[in-house]
Amino acid sequence: MLRTAGRLARHEARLFAGLVLWLARRTEGTAGGRAFGYTRGQGATMAGLAFVCVVETVGVSVMLRDMPTAHDVLLVLDVYTVLFVIGLHAACVVRPHVLTDKALRVRYGAHVDLWIPLDAIAAVRRRTRMTHEPADGVLDLAVGSQTSVELELTAPVAHRSFLGGSRQVSTVRLHADDPGGLVRALTPR
Structure with missing residues (x-):
């Protein structure tokens, strides 16, 4: 239980670190490699979700204006939720897939960071x-x-x-904003 709580806390810290990097227009872990983004297809959805969370925050604040304790507690939780949703998207933007001379680093925000050696890739296709x-x-x-x-x-x-769970994978399906470019970059290898 404590181990899972620690992992969740580290995951949350990576989300908010991604938010800071996103605001600074920086990426993480792309030095020495070619970055391939994958967030173009989720930007509008995440913006819509953040907007709905903001509307919910305002609505709850209005409904609880006569109950200051409940209002304050839910306001903190709602603001945290809005930041968390934005942090989810920001973590994906600042952590793209990265192709180096030796490996393909497949990532999805703060959730997935998988290193695949180039010599372990048998086939790549769009x-x-x-x-x-x-x-x-x-x-x-x-x-x-x-x-x-x-x-x-x-x-x-x-x-x-x-x-913390682990499993062996032999097929990886991922999204890339430029799938043709990623396939071309991997094909000669």
């Missing part, structure tokens, strides 16, 4: 998928319910979830 049924050995990193690049690996790699 393949748009809108449905993703859970399957053993497959990691789907969909953005807007869509993946656009599929990697088949020669040997399974370990994927650790942010709560």
Whole structure:
């Protein structure tokens, strides 16, 4: 229980660090490699969710204006929720996929950070998928319910979830804003 709480606290810290980097227009972990973004398909959805959270914050504040203690507690929680939603998107923006000379670093915000050695990639193809049924050995990193690049690996790699679970994956499906560019960059290797 304490281990899970610690992991959640670190995850939350990474989200808010992503927010700071996003405001500073910086990226994390892209030095020495070529970055491939994947957030273009989720920006409008996250902005809409943040807007709905702001509207909810205002509505709850108006409804609880005569109950100062409840008003203050829920205002803090609502502001935290708005920052959390913005932080989720910011973490994805500042942590793109990164291709180096030795590996492809596949990421999804603060949730996923998977290093795939280039010699472990058997095949790469541009393949748009809108449905993703859970399957053993497959990691789907969909953005807007869509993946656009599929990697088949020669040997399974370990994927650790942010709560500490681990599983072996031999197929990775991910989204890239420029899937053709990512496939071209990986093909000669």
